[in-house]
Amino acid sequence: MTPLISALQLQEQLADVLLIDCRHDLANPEAGRLAYAEGHLPGAYFLHLDDDLSGLKTGANGRHPLPDPQVLADKLADMGMSRSRRVVAYDAQGGMYAARLWWLLRWLGHDHVQVLDGGMAAWQGALVKDLPKPVVAEFVAELRPALMVGVEEVLANIKLPIFTVVDARSPSRFMGEGETMDPVGGHIPGAINRFFQNNLQEDGRFKSAEVLKAEWQQRLAGFDASHTVQQCGSGVTACHNLLALEVAGLSGARLYAGSWSEWCADAARPVA
Known part of the structure; x- marks a missing residue:
């Protein structure tokens, strides 16, 4: 699919x-x-x-x-x-x-x-105000913990790099300029930046798989996408980068869900 x-x-x-x-x-x-x-x-x-x-x-x-x-x-x-x-x-x-x-x-x-x-x-079809009538079903989570990493893994990665951290925030926030969402500006040491908005065309749709693959491979500069961890401010727009990687056929990247807002909550963690 x-x-x-x-x-x-x-x-x-x-x-x-x-x-x-x-x-x-x-x-x-x-x-x-x-x-x-x-x-x-x-x-x-x-x-x-x-x-x-x-x-x-x-x-x-x-x-x-x-x-x-x-x-x-x-x-x-x-x-x-x-x-x-x-x-x-x-x-x-x-x-x-x-x-x-x-x-x-x-x-x-x-x-x-x-x-x-x-x-x-x-969307070119009709919009409605009616609420759908739910038909209750059964859905049991079968969790995949391997899709994410925790803060301690990211911290350990600074001293002994195993993966590349990719920050989905805007370049200015990545550089610690004009931070408005979190109390500390900057980024995780060693991280690189790929603004999630760069995954989109001007009309708001995703770029083609071929374009995304070329752009991401250039940004990763030889690193395999499966050896990357995607983060952002709070673990939301990082998922946009993960989606773009899947569209590009570059699977295997993981999410640091806590992202910058968790990272900067502890003053003992290093900031670049």
Whole structure:
């Protein structure tokens, strides 16, 4: 299954998928929920980045820690999720939030998941305000811990490099300039930068697999993508880079879910 689905393909297959609206705005956390109420794709459910796609914050585990896997699995089951059900996630932000759900489902052991390429802007069909009628199913998480690394592994990697850390934040935030989201500016020592927005064309759709592969291989400068760990500010847009790598056919990269917001919460960790 390709990681992306076009709006035309989705329109033809709408009855066969579990559709999930992931729209969000970091500056206005209720914006996605309000937008969903105003109109969403037919049959779509809504999952909120903070409430559903993230777990409890402790002040030391980042701004968007991973959710409890079984809690998320139960929410999905209440929407009709099963092992055989195909999921399509969409947003209105170039896939930056839909990609989070895409990665989370793979982490839960479910590969039948795609992201709507171009999101809401690409959709040419009708929008509805009706809430879908859930058909409760059974979905049990089969966790894949190998898809991620923890903060201690990233810390150890600085002294004895095994993988390359790739930061998905903007170049200015990577350089510690104009940091507004986190209390400390800068990046993890040894990390390189690939802004997640560079995965997209001007129309908000992903670049072709060939272009993405060429750009990523140039950026990695000989490093294998499977030897990379993707991070960002809080583990959200890093998933966009992971999705882009899958589109490019460069599989095997892992996620540092805590990302910069977890890293900089401890003053003892080095900053570049």
